[in-house]
Amino acid sequence: MQNKYIDEIFAQLTKVTGLGAEDLAGLMETPPNPEMGDYALPCFTFAKTMRKAPNLIAEELASGFETNERIVEARATGPYLNFFVSRDDLARDVLQQIVEKVEDYGRSEKGAGRRIVIDFSHPNIAKPFGIHHLRSTVIGGALRRIFKTLGYEAVGINHLGDWGSQFAKLILGWKKWGEGELTEDITVHTLLDLYVRINEEIDDNPEAEAEASAWFRRLESGDEEARHMWQVACDISWKEFERVYGRLGIEFDVVAGESTHIGRMNDSVERLREKGLVKISEGATIVDLEEWDMAPFLAYRSDEASLYATRDLAAAEHRWLEYEFEQMLYVVDVAQSLHFRQLFKVLELMGHEWSDRCTHVVFGRLRFKDGGMSTRRGKIVLMEDVLNRAVELVRDTIEEKNPDLAEKDEVAEAVGIGAILFADLDSRRIKDVQFDWDEILNFNGETGPYVQYTHARYASVLRKYGKEVPPLDADFGLLTEPETAEVIKQLGAFPNTIVRAAEGHEPSYIASYLIDLCTAANRFYSAHRVVSEDESVTAARITLVYAITVVLKNGLALLGIRAPEEM
Numbered sequence: 001m002q003n004k005y006i007d008e009i010f011a012q013l014t015k016v017t018g019l020g021a022e023d024l025a026g027l028m029e030t031p032p033n034p035e036m037g038d039y040a041l042p043c044f045t046f047a048k049t050m051r052k053a054p055n056l057i058a059e060e061l062a063s064g065f066e067t068n069e070r071i072v073e074a075r076a077t078g079p080y081l082n083f084f085v086s087r088d089d090l091a092r093d094v095l096q097q098i099v100e101k102v103e104d105y106g107r108s109e110k111g112a113g114r115r116i117v118i119d120f121s122h123p124n125i126a127k128p129f130g131i132h133h134l135r136s137t138v139i140g141g142a143l144r145r146i147f148k149t150l151g152y153e154a155v156g157i158n159h160l161g162d163w164g165s166q167f168a169k170l171i172l173g174w175k176k177w178g179e180g181e182l183t184e185d186i187t188v189h190t191l192l193d194l195y196v197r198i199n200e201e202i203d204d205n206p207e208a209e210a211e212a213s214a215w216f217r218r219l220e221s222g223d224e225e226a227r228h229m230w231q232v233a234c235d236i237s238w239k240e241f242e243r244v245y246g247r248l249g250i251e252f253d254v255v256a257g258e259s260t261h262i263g264r265m266n267d268s269v270e271r272l273r274e275k276g277l278v279k280i281s282e283g284a285t286i287v288d289l290e291e292w293d294m295a296p297f298l299a300y301r302s303d304e305a306s307l308y309a310t311r312d313l314a315a316a317e318h319r320w321l322e323y324e325f326e327q328m329l330y331v332v333d334v335a336q337s338l339h340f341r342q343l344f345k346v347l348e349l350m351g352h353e354w355s356d357r358c359t360h361v362v363f364g365r366l367r368f369k370d371g372g373m374s375t376r377r378g379k380i381v382l383m384e385d386v387l388n389r390a391v392e393l394v395r396d397t398i399e400e401k402n403p404d405l406a407e408k409d410e411v412a413e414a415v416g417i418g419a420i421l422f423a424d425l426d427s428r429r430i431k432d433v434q435f436d437w438d439e440i441l442n443f444n445g446e447t448g449p450y451v452q453y454t455h456a457r458y459a460s461v462l463r464k465y466g467k468e469v470p471p472l473d474a475d476f477g478l479l480t481e482p483e484t485a486e487v488i489k490q491l492g493a494f495p496n497t498i499v500r501a502a503e504g505h506e507p508s509y510i511a512s513y514l515i516d517l518c519t520a521a522n523r524f525y526s527a528h529r530v531v532s533e534d535e536s537v538t539a540a541r542i543t544l545v546y547a548i549t550v551v552l553k554n555g556l557a558l559l560g561i562r563a564p565e566e567m
């Protein structure tokens with residue numbers, strides 16, 4: 001935790017406890033209920049050095065604490081030292097900032113001059129965009145925005161799966177059954193059907209397997225025909241991916257698939273050899289990792305064909321040279337944990353002291369309740385089918401509840417897709433996500449539509465107010481009732497929530513934050529009339545409502561979710 005009040009508390013406490021602000025920051029808590037104070041410091045840790053019971057320490061620290069117009073009270077409650085912040089001061093401080101900064105509220109320069117590479121989304125070419133790439137896309141996209149907001153130079157890389165033996169199979173399939181030349185008017189679905197069929201053929205017929213290997217050799221050695229067909233397959237896929245990224249609001253700084261690294265693989269493997277790290281095992285070039293309880297890292301197959309791991313090795317070395325990153329994040333499903341442990345170990349063994357800057361940002365599986373989506377063609381649930389379904393369902397709800405709404409299509413698109421993004425991001429990423437349509441689209445649950453709806457509701461309060469928003473010269477000293485102060489505290493916690501989300505690589509902190517903010521806002525709203533005869537109270541409360549809409553919108557934007565003004 002960090003803000004000016006905490007800084008002030010720490011400035012006094014470091015002197016008496018002998019602990020640094022960093023250590024204290026790790027101890028600071030929020031009391032379970034606001035009547036107990038705004039911040040709480042458990043005093044157990046000091047028992048050893050101060051040789052006293054925690055209760056006594058809390059009392060002693062409380063009586064020695066010098067209050068002022070910002071920290072108005074320090075009170076011992078059992079072993080806790082609780083602090084009360086001035087509500088006036090907090091209201092002025094937070095609301096002033098929001099009114100001044102608006103869409104920049106939450107932004108900082110904390111990460112200036114620091115570079116973070118984020119490898120995310122990375123679907124596989126020649127297959128349609130499957131739903132199993134949703135989580136990486138959405139989590140990685142959010143992390144990229146979060147880091148950028150904090151002033152980091154975030155380099156979002158799409159490491160497309162655009163190389164490997166699957167292309168050789170595809171080429172072979174086209175050669176066997178395709179009509180005419182492979183051109184760009186062929187759809188990715190046709191490619192997938194072909195891919196499924198050739199795999200069946202290879203299963204039954206070892207000769208076909210040998211033919212496919214031969215095509216892969218041609219591809220890797222730069223054979224013109226093979227390369228041309230590969231390129232067409234890439235172009236066909238990219239067209240489809242771009243459409244999906246557009247709908248999801250996802251952008252990349254660099255699109256550099258596995259194929260971009262093939263010219264670098266030999267050098268990387270050569271470095272492995274020079275370091276004496278490789279062994280030949282059954283003809284394959286490997287790095288033995290038995291000492292670390294891992295299967296060997298496969299650098300080249302026995303036929304010298306490269307592998308996924310080879311390309312990742314070359315990519316990592318290249319990215320270091322290119323970006324000298326402070327961190328490199330691989331946002332990839334938990335199923336690839338071993339692969340990344342192997343890769344990072346190999347980088348370490350090679351003497352790359354930056355290997356410990358690499359992190360596998362794992363996430364759990366995505367499932368559909370009761371098979372809510374059919375798997376089509378080659379066992380893939382298509383991303384676009386899922387998006388379309390969500391949008392359609394929202395559209396039905398709008399038709400039923402608010403048939404006169406303007407721009408129904410845009411709102412349905414924003415809310416349907418928002419529901420999917422939010423459902424993917426609202427619990428810790430390591431947890432599996434279960435999609436249940438009723439649940440994720442529920443306007444009253446802890447969902448994207450709920451947050452969007454809350455935003456729209458307060459936006460409409462502002463519209464109905466009919467005067468200038470935010471009002472000038474509002475007296476924030478009037479915003480001190482407990483429910484009101486709670487909202488202000490939440491609003492004030494936004495910048496720090498972004499910092500925590502970045503540190504933990506957890507966009508879910510933002511999602512939970514938004515739900516808490518909605519809850520606090522709704523409590524305030526049901527306890528107090530915003531617009532009344534008292535003009536100064538009205539102006540202050542309108543400012544608060546305005547601040548709520550600003551922060552909800554900024555928070556949703558970090559997750560890639562739009563905030564319609566009406567819905």
Ligand code: ARG
Pocket residue numbers: 119122123124159160161312330332
């Ligand atoms: N395309 C891969 C897959 O679908 C994921 C790539 C992850 N990134 C990486 N650098 N290995 O499984």
